[in-house]
Amino acid sequence: MTDVSAFIVQTLLYLAPGIVVTLSLVIVSILLGLLMGVPMAVGQVYGPKPLRALIGVYVWIFRGLPNLVLLFLFFFGIFPILGITDDPFVVAATVLGLRSGAYQSQIFRGAIQSIGEGQMTAARSLGMSTPQAIRHIILPQALRIALPGWSNEYPILLTDSAVCYAIGVAEILAKSYQLVSRTAEPMAIFLIAAVIYILLNYGGMRLFAQIEKKISIPGFGKGAL
Amino acid sequence: MGADKYILRVEDIHKAYGDREVLKGVSFNVRKGETKVFIGPSGTGKSTLLRCINQLTLPDQGRVFLNDEEVTNSGTRINYFRQKIGMVFQNFYLFDHLTAVRNVEVALLKVKKMDAAAAREKALEELRRVGMEDWADHYPAELSGGQAQRVSIARALAMDPDVILFDEPTSALDPELTREVLEVMKNLARQGMTMLVVTHEMSFALSVANEILFMEHGKIIERGTPAQVREDPSFERMRKFIGKFADFGEGSGKEDD
Numbered sequence: 001m002t003d004v005s006a007f008i009v010q011t012l013l014y015l016a017p018g019i020v021v022t023l024s025l026v027i028v029s030i031l032l033g034l035l036m037g038v039p040m041a042v043g044q045v046y047g048p049k050p051l052r053a054l055i056g057v058y059v060w061i062f063r064g065l066p067n068l069v070l071l072f073l074f075f076f077g078i079f080p081i082l083g084i085t086d087d088p089f090v091v092a093a094t095v096l097g098l099r100s101g102a103y104q105s106q107i108f109r110g111a112i113q114s115i116g117e118g119q120m121t122a123a124r125s126l127g128m129s130t131p132q133a134i135r136h137i138i139l140p141q142a143l144r145i146a147l148p149g150w151s152n153e154y155p156i157l158l159t160d161s162a163v164c165y166a167i168g169v170a171e172i173l174a175k176s177y178q179l180v181s182r183t184a185e186p187m188a189i190f191l192i193a194a195v196i197y198i199l200l201n202y203g204g205m206r207l208f209a210q211i212e213k214k215i216s217i218p219g220f221g222k223g224a225l
Numbered sequence: 226m227g228a229d230k231y232i233l234r235v236e237d238i239h240k241a242y243g244d245r246e247v248l249k250g251v252s253f254n255v256r257k258g259e260t261k262v263f264i265g266p267s268g269t270g271k272s273t274l275l276r277c278i279n280q281l282t283l284p285d286q287g288r289v290f291l292n293d294e295e296v297t298n299s300g301t302r303i304n305y306f307r308q309k310i311g312m313v314f315q316n317f318y319l320f321d322h323l324t325a326v327r328n329v330e331v332a333l334l335k336v337k338k339m340d341a342a343a344a345r346e347k348a349l350e351e352l353r354r355v356g357m358e359d360w361a362d363h364y365p366a367e368l369s370g371g372q373a374q375r376v377s378i379a380r381a382l383a384m385d386p387d388v389i390l391f392d393e394p395t396s397a398l399d400p401e402l403t404r405e406v407l408e409v410m411k412n413l414a415r416q417g418m419t420m421l422v423v424t425h426e427m428s429f430a431l432s433v434a435n436e437i438l439f440m441e442h443g444k445i446i447e448r449g450t451p452a453q454v455r456e457d458p459s460f461e462r463m464r465k466f467i468g469k470f471a472d473f474g475e476g477s478g479k480e481d482d
């Protein structure tokens with residue numbers, strides 16, 4: 001028994017930095033995606049036609065390419081050419097973030113479009129400019145409506161992050177692989193890795209449920225929409 | 226200019242959607258403190274007319290003046306005029322994510338840039354005016370239709386408008402809730418608020434209006450005081466239209482019951 005628990009503890013200790021890297025990667029890319037997704041959604045709903053088309057093309061490209069293709073393209077191509085950095089973590093966070101931004105923009109766009117036209121009309125009738133109305137009336141509602149769907153970005157990014165091992169990000173899977181090559185215990189180690197992913201997933205789910213509860217408003221965004 | 230004591234002037238408003246002419250030249254003037262009631266069949270352009278006044282819909286032709294300043298073609302100054310021209314909608318359009326008091330204060334904070342304490346005080350005062358102060362912390366979904374409409378009236382009042390446009394403010398309400406909203410509107414009229422009201426509430430029109438304007442097919446066809454409308458048979462179209470609503474002739478009897 002002690003052998004087994006010692007093995008588990010050792011494995012966990014070895015993987016711990018990988019867990020930190022994975023979580024950092026997910027958090028940075030989800031925030032980058034949020035920073036891009038909200039303005040893109042606003043642009044797609046309220047912006048001029050050329051802007052809407054441009055955003056549409058961006059979304060189409062980033063949703064249409066496999067993660068690994070984007071990672072290789074940025075790691076071996078775009079970043080070296082631009083001479084920005086060769087840090088795989090930065091490349092991975094950028095790629096996951098750009099891709100998540102494309103997905104997130106469509107979640108927020110749907111939420112904005114589900115808000116009745118009357119909200120904007122009423123805001124404008126009080127003398128708010130369109131940007132003021134978007135900021136103070138439309139977005140606070142849209143973000144609440146979007147939250148349940150938006151929460152899915154977390155498990156998606158969490159699972160997607162494993163691919164980043166391919167460009168040398170020292171995340172959970174990369175660390176597991178290293179350990180396997182040293183100990184020749186693939187089953188046990190990958191199983192532990194899998195359990196870690198599941199627990200991280202579960203933790204995130206709980207966190208988002210808490211946030212949803214905290215910002216919920218009586219009678220708002222339930223069924224009526 | 227000095228002789229011109231109209232608070233609102235609407236001159237020859239035209240509006241078409243595609244080749245469908247919805248407003249075919251509508252003009253009228255409003256003095257301070259007047260209540261003008263617009264009635265008429267569905268689809269004759271009453272809502273469009275109100276929306277052309279505060280430019281939520283842009284008229285194709287014609288001009289609107291508020292206190293002799295042009296509202297039409299006013300560029301971004303329209304946001305100033307809209308503060309001065311309140312609007313109350315059939316479906317209330319309360320901001321669903323804000324409590325009653327925050328519905329009333331949000332434009333005070335963001336448009337008038339009032340400080341938080343002053344805005345809150347003003348918002349509560351307006352809620353009191355419509356009898357909704359006890360509901361200040363409730364969300365729209367927790368209010369009855371009549372309560373929601375009273376909050377939306379408070380929201381318009383908070384901007385200290387020169388005139389308020391009401392677009393069928395009671396059409397979405399049960400008779401009982403209609404009464405409480407009409408009561409608030411009657412009080413406003415008594416307090417000297419200038420109001421343009423589109424409604425099917427004929428007793429309200431006949432008892433509160435300074436003038437009733439009958440619209441059909443994008444034009445004002447007949448217009449007169451309630452007394453004229455009631456007594457003068459030459460108001461043929463309007464009398465026939467009002468006759469479809471049961472309470473014609475006993476309109477004023479319903480006041481203050």
Ligand SMILES: Nc1ncnc2c1ncn2[C@@H]1O[C@H](COP(=O)(O)OP(=O)(O)OP(=O)(O)O)[C@@H](O)[C@H]1O
Pocket residue numbers: 242247266267268269270271272273274
């Ligand atoms: N945005 C729009 N696009 C196209 N047609 C419109 C638009 N808004 C209104 N209309 C049309 O204009 C006409 C007048 O509409 P409006 O809502 O002003 O009438 P109304 O007198 O207020 O009628 P109701 O009593 O039913 O409210 C209608 O035929 C309507 O279908």
Ligand SMILES: [Mg+2]
Pocket residue numbers: 271272273392393
């Ligand atoms: Mg209408």
